[in-house]
Amino acid sequence: MTDQDQRRVTLTRDSMGRYTVRNDRGGSVTTSSGTDELSPVELLLAGIAGCTAVDVDTVTSRRAEPESFEIEVTADKVKDEHGNHLKDIEVTFRVRFPDDEGGEAARTILPSLVRRSHEEFCTVSRTIMLGAEVTSRLE
Known part of the structure; x- marks a missing residue:
């Protein structure tokens, strides 16, 4: 279901x-x-960044407000026998928390949240990884 x-x-x-x-x-x-x-391709990368940011920020910010929070998404745009597409998409997190008890709690759960966002929560990157049929129609 x-x-x-x-x-x-x-x-x-x-x-x-x-x-x-x-x-x-x-x-x-x-x-x-x-x-x-932003180009349509950059909007796709922004969608990945935004989706995973919500997953990670929502939970870590309950422990500590980040001092800095940045996610960079890169990909290679290629044209081959499959047409135009992206490959080697990489998501890099740069997150810093204060040096206090809350910051330590946020740092502790950060790796797990990044992994779970990638493997389970982020609808955008999960859709790309799993593949979704895209259909077109003309009205």
Whole structure:
């Protein structure tokens, strides 16, 4: 049995090569290619970073407020017999907590949370790792 909770975004064209993506709650982000804005590929990497950040930050911050919290996601964009795609996606955490009891508690659980986010919690990276069928339709 699966537990389903449908998610949806809608993209509209602003101008040639520039688009705004909106969710049902009113949030939005602009994307384009060849400008300073995030490209669609970078938004995918941002999705991985944001998803795993929520997993890790939510729990560690109950123990201590981080002094710094940064996640870098890198990937190689390739074009081969499978078409354009990313490979060798790497997620690097740079998290620092204060040198006190709460900070020590947060540091102690950090490796486990990073692992569990990767193996179980982060919907974005889990979807990439497991693979999901993407279909297109024209209305």
